[in-house]
Amino acid sequence: MQRTKFILGGTFILAAVVYLIVSSTQASKEYFLTVDEVKAQGASVVGKSLRLSGAVIGDTIQYDPNTLALTFEVAHVTGDNAEIEAQGGLAVVLKTASSDSTLNRVKVVYVGPKPDLLRGEAQAIMTGKIGADGIFQADELLLKCPTKYEQAVPEQASTN
Amino acid sequence: MYSEFGYGILLLSFFVAIYSVVAAVYGATNKSLALIESARRSMLLMFPLISLSAATLIYLLVNDHYEVSFVYEVTSRSMPTYLKVTAWWGGQAGSLVFWSWLLAAFASAVTIRKWDRDIEFLPWVVVVCSVTLAFFIGLVVFYENPFTRFWSVGGAVEPHMFAPANATLFTAQDGRGLNPLLRHPGMVIHPPMLYLGFVSFVIPYAFAMAALITGRTDDRWIRLTRRWSLWAWLFLSMGLVLGGRWAYDVLGWGGYWGWDPVEIASFMPWLTGTAFLHSVMIQEKRGLLKHWNMILVILTYDLVIFGTFLTRSGVLSSVHAFANSPIGPLFMVFVTTSLVVSIGLVIWRWPQLHSETEMKSMLSREALFLLNNLLFMSILVVCxxxxxxxxxxxxxxxxxxxxxxxxxxxxxxxxxxxxxxxxxxxxxxxxxxxxxxxxxxxxxxxxxxxxxxxxxxxxxxxxxxxxxxxxxxxxxxxxxxxxxxxxxxxxxxxxxxxxxxxxxxxxxxxxxxxxxxxxxxxxxxxxxxxxxxxEIFQSETQGLLKQGESLNISGYDVKYRELASWDSKGEGVNYTRATLDIYQNGIYIGELNPRIDYYFDSQQNMTIPGNRSTLRDDLYVLLVDWQPVSSDGATFKIFVNPLVNWLWIGxxxxxxxxxxxxxxxxxxxxxxxxxxxxxxxxxxxx
Incomplete structure (x- = not known):
């Protein structure tokens, strides 16, 4: 009798947790896409929660301190690690991506304080939605600067 | 010279660790007290050895030895000495040494206690500690060596431990410096606290394994390690809180916790650890849940190892980056192996771990404790x-x-x-x-x-x-x-x-x-x-203010008075500091000084909020941007965070x-x- 009660109770909790996980996953999942994938899928991704990553183009960064609107463009960077390694590491890939004008680019708008790490050749990872106009409205903006923290050899190296 | 010395000592301690594992296993299986004693002594030798190597590393850090790649990566001439010392755990290689050093200290503290009638545990506790130490020192010695130096070979600079043929030592002019975000008192003590918590959980795990192997599966191991677990839990908790405080003070997004994978990695062992602290009480009082406690302590240990890797590997946003780090797969292998072996031991001793009584009532203390455990595990599963x-x-x-x-x-x-x-x-x-x-x-x-x-x-x-x-x-x-x-x-x-x-x-x-x-x-x-x-009542506003203008939020008036910008050559930082007058319901209550620090060596900004904290709420002001002529205005973002102070008081x-x-x-x-x-x-x- 007690045993049944414990089993029932346990099953109930288990079911509740599974429900919580499944429903929360459904409600807050974000598709991780590259710039090329966003371009390729076109209208089908409009309005969906996306997580987009790309290389920041330094010249396109604009900031309006009145409205705190930050706009910039990101260029396509592959999401495949093996490919990144084959091309010489993330730092190299980002550098080439941000200077290669033949690559696909997406315009990003973010409203808020300008992040300390935002600059050309940084990797931007943005969460938000893409509009019908093809502009990505970011709610969250995360930046990584691999050139600064991953390159293990001093810069004097190249001039020697 | 120093590099070779530090590296040599580490290499030696690696072999000492291996020896101590072999001696302890052989001594325990052949009942040789002499061998067990030898294993114990070599275990005790680890701490002075790693201390010596760590001291060498600190010497190199403090004295600007920029021919050493680790020193180059985490320090720069403009950093004050105390930050150069703490840069020890500012990068992956150094923090692995730091981890090993802590574990050696704790393992020594355990091995010098009086063992008396628990002597049968001793060799196996030594084995677990030494295996873990050997793994971490092995990573340092063979993969993430902090003593690697730069060598100039035919015009190119390469990092190597020992001089390649025809190479000359290359010394960089200045280091890259510690990431400015990490130059904060909170960041100076947050990693050691977290690591103290991580490492001290190895000890209860070691005793649990010893109990399984020797077959002394009563709750002796729990009683012996109860205080360890509590201290471990304390350090881990303080590490988490300090991390939150640092984020609040430095990262300038008005929050303290962002559910990022690195945070979750250090939160997961806390969850299992907290469940463990509760459920051992049921075993002590009622003799129930013995299997469960074993599983919890094993999970905690493996999550600690996993967390150590995640928190230091520098992969923030993507789990895929595992493959990028040479030590990633090794960590996975170590975690999987220890998990399989430990669970195997639990299964082997399954019959001996039977419960001494039954749980009778759904509302009894033990049943509610069990429910508490289920909830902690559910949160773990979600994470x-x-x-x-x-x-x-x-x-x-x-x-x-x-x-x-x-x-x-x-x-x-x-x-x-x-x-x-x-x-x-x-x-x-x-x-x-x-x-x-x-x-x-x-x-x-x-x-x-x-x-x-x-x-x-x-x-x-x-x-x-x-x-x-x-x-x-x-x-x-x-x-x-x-x-x-x-x-x-x-x-x-x-x-x-x-x-x-x-x-x-x-x-x-x-x-x-x-x-x-x-x-x-x-x-x-x-x-x-x-x-x-x-979480529920945070409010925010933002805007460009000209001198004398103000923003209004939740009864506060924030009025922009002036802005000053100056270089501090000694520190290598440019400071831009705004002064704001704060009025609450029309009454002047003080000024706030949000600022932006620009670090020349790493070309990076750091946004420091101005924060006025009371029991009722925090007024948290960020300087976002400013006009070239400061009287033209500056942009601010303002948060009002009600009741958040209770988090720190708690x-x-x-x-x-x-x-x-x-x-x-x-x-x-x-x-x-x-x-x-x-x-x-x-x-x-x-």
Missing amino acids: FWGVIFPLVSELFTGQKVTVGPPFYERATAPLFSALLFLMAVAPLSAWGHSTFETLGRAMWKSAAAASVVTAALFFTYTKSIGALIGFFLIALILFVTFQEFWRGARARQKAQDENFFTALFRLMGRNRRRYGGYIIHISMALMAIGILGI SLLFLVGVIFAAWPDKDPVEERTRASRQVSQPSSAD
Whole structure:
């Protein structure tokens, strides 16, 4: 009798947790896409929660301190690690991506304080939605600067 | 010279660790006390050896030896000496040395205790500690060597440990410097705290394994490591809180916790550790859940190793980056192997770990503790799912899908609420048997008081249902816990004829664990107030202000007075600091100085908020941008974070509670409770 009660109770909790996980996953999942994938899928991704990553183009960064609107463009960077390694590491890939004008680019708008790490050749990872106009409205903006923290050899190296 | 020395010592300590494993295993299986003693001594040798190597590394860091790649990566000439020392754990290679050094210290502390009748545990505790040490030192020696130097070979600079042919040593002019975000007192002590917590959980695990291997599967191992677990938990908790405080002070997004994989990685062992601290009590008092405790301590150990890797590998946003780090796969292999071996041992000893009684009542203390464990494990599953979801979805659908903070908030909020509710109910339930009636009788006064508080909040403070439920639960915990203090002290006052405060003081002194636990519960309730406040009531505004203009938010007027910008050549920093006058309901209450520091060496900004903190709310102002002519204006972002201070106050009280519970005492009252139940076994007082 007690045993049944414990089993029932346990099953109930288990079911509740599974429900919580499944429903929360459904409600807050974000598709991780590259710039090329966003371009390729076109209208089908409009309005969906996306997580987009790309290389920041330094010249396109604009900031309006009145409205705190930050706009910039990101260029396509592959999401495949093996490919990144084959091309010489993330730092190299980002550098080439941000200077290669033949690559696909997406315009990003973010409203808020300008992040300390935002600059050309940084990797931007943005969460938000893409509009019908093809502009990505970011709610969250995360930046990584691999050139600064991953390159293990001093810069004097190249001039020697 | 120094590099070779430091590296040589590390290499030596690696072999000493291997020797100590072999000697301990061989000594234990052949019952050779001499070999076991030899293993113990080599274990003790590890600490001075690693200390020597670490001292060498610190010497190199402090004295600007930029020919060493690690020194080049984490320090620069403009950094003050104390930061150069703490840069020791500012990069992966150094922090692995730091980890090993802590573990060697703890393992030594354990091995020099008096073992007496626990001597059979000794060789296996040495084995577990030495295997773990060998793994970490091995990583340092073979993969992440902090003593690697730069060599100039035919015009190119390459990092190598030893000079390649025809190479000359290359010394960089200056180092890259520690990431400015990490140059903060919070960041100076946050990693060591977290690591102290991580590393000290190795000890309970080592004893658990020793218990399984020797077959002494009673709760001796739990009693021996109870204080270790508490201290480990304390450090881990403080590490988490300090990390939150650092984020709040430095990262400038107005929050303290962002559910990022690195944070979750250090939160997961905390979850299993907290569950473990609760469930060992059931084993001590009732002889139940023995398998479960083993599994919890194993999970905690493996999550600690996993967390060490995740927190230091520098992969922030993507789990896929595992493959990028050469040590990633090694960590995975080590975690998997130790998990398989440990679980294998549990299965092997499964019959000996049977329960001594049965759980009879759904509302008994032990059943509620079990429920508490299930909730902690559920939160763990949610966290783990969130971290691995991108991998899983890519594997099955080919589409990379991630989940963000909303997922964790949504999925864990009901679970955390249930934990709060348990915190209010469990202290009132009895071991063995409780009913709704007994619980109701014990609880109704507190429940009524909490309802009054909630009703008052409804009319004066908030109409949000979520917040009201939260405040009700918090109030319930506070009333129930205070009532417990009151009841115990009154009973003792009558029985011993003491005055109330003497009675309270002695009561708490005699039951440190129980009342320490209650203090911790109160601190958790206070922290919950802070979390509710910032999560539900945070408000924000932003704007470009000309001199003399102001922004208004939640009764505050923030008026822009002036802006100053200057270089500090010595520190290599440009400071831009705004001065704002703050008025509350028209009355001047002080000024705030948000600023932006620009670090020349790493070409990076750091946004330091101006924060005015009271028990009611925090006014948190960020300088976002400014015009070339400062009188033209500057842009600010302002947050009002209600009640968040209670989070920090709660964490201070938490510190008091854990120290109170873990402080050594000479009067083991707890031991007697169970002795009466064990007739066959002699009382096991320490």
